[in-house]
Amino acid sequence: MTVINRETKETKIEIKLEINGSGQSNISTGVGFFDHMLEALAKHSGMDLEVFCDGDVYVDYHHTVEDVGIVLGEALFKEVYPIKNIERFANAVAVLDEAAVEVDIDIGGRAYLVYEMPRDGMIKDFDMELVEEFFKSLVFNFKIAAHIIYKRGTNKHHIVESAFKSFAVALRRALAYRESGIPSTKGIL
Numbered sequence: 001m002t003v004i005n006r007e008t009k010e011t012k013i014e015i016k017l018e019i020n021g022s023g024q025s026n027i028s029t030g031v032g033f034f035d036h037m038l039e040a041l042a043k044h045s046g047m048d049l050e051v052f053c054d055g056d057v058y059v060d061y062h063h064t065v066e067d068v069g070i071v072l073g074e075a076l077f078k079e080v081y082p083i084k085n086i087e088r089f090a091n092a093v094a095v096l097d098e099a100a101v102e103v104d105i106d107i108g109g110r111a112y113l114v115y116e117m118p119r120d121g122m123i124k125d126f127d128m129e130l131v132e133e134f135f136k137s138l139v140f141n142f143k144i145a146a147h148i149i150y151k152r153g154t155n156k157h158h159i160v161e162s163a164f165k166s167f168a169v170a171l172r173r174a175l176a177y178r179e180s181g182i183p184s185t186k187g188i189l
Contacts, residue, residue, distance in 0.1 A: 001048075002078045006071050010063040011055040017075040019175060021048025029053040029068060031061045033126040033157075034134075037164045038068070044094075044168035061130055069134040073141025080175065081143070083107060084182050090173035094165035099153025103166035106145040107174050113139045114147040117163060123156050131160050135167070 001018045025042035027035040029051060042049035051072070055064035080086070091104040101117070113136050119129045139146045148167065153159040 011067040013053045016050040018048040019079045026050045030057045065130040069137025073138040076142040087176045090170045092169035094162045096158040099158035099162045100151040101162035102149045103170045104147040111140040112145040117150045
């Protein structure tokens with residue numbers, strides 16, 4: 001299990017992560033919709049995840065969402081690297097009613113994000129542009145490449161939840177054990 005604490009003038013965060021868990025979570029960020037998304041991420045990835053964030057949500061949710069992404073990315077990096085005996089590449093499409101989002105990932109030590117999702121609109125008081133901020137922070141601190149591509153859907157909640165679930169399933173698949181060592185033609189990642 002990895003435990004990471006981070007404190008700034010804007011947020012105070014503690015994350016506990018076990019990637020080989022059972023999908024259990026205990027999430028408290030002060031942002032209800034974001035908590036729901038992190039619970040879905042834990043459940044569908046099979047990780048055990050605890051997140052506590054005391055952030056400046058009276059300003060808005062940006063710092064909380066971005067900083068949780070940073071710390072979660074750091075925790076995943078610490079759990080996974082150095083890379084060996086994992087599938088490395090994976091993809092998934094999660095469907096939630098009319099919505100479908102595809103996620104393709106490479107756990108290869110090179111950070112890159114392709115994000116083709118709706119950015120405009122609100123889900124209750126949660127700004128949809130924050131979803132990109134979360135994934136950007138997570139991807140760059142985890143040092144993975146991720147392509148998050150909106151396929152279809154009209155309900156904003158469904159679209160964003162599909163993205164989190166797709167990411168979770170792709171992550172679980174990419175972290176799956178493989179018998180042969182490092183999945184790279186270079187022999188190193």
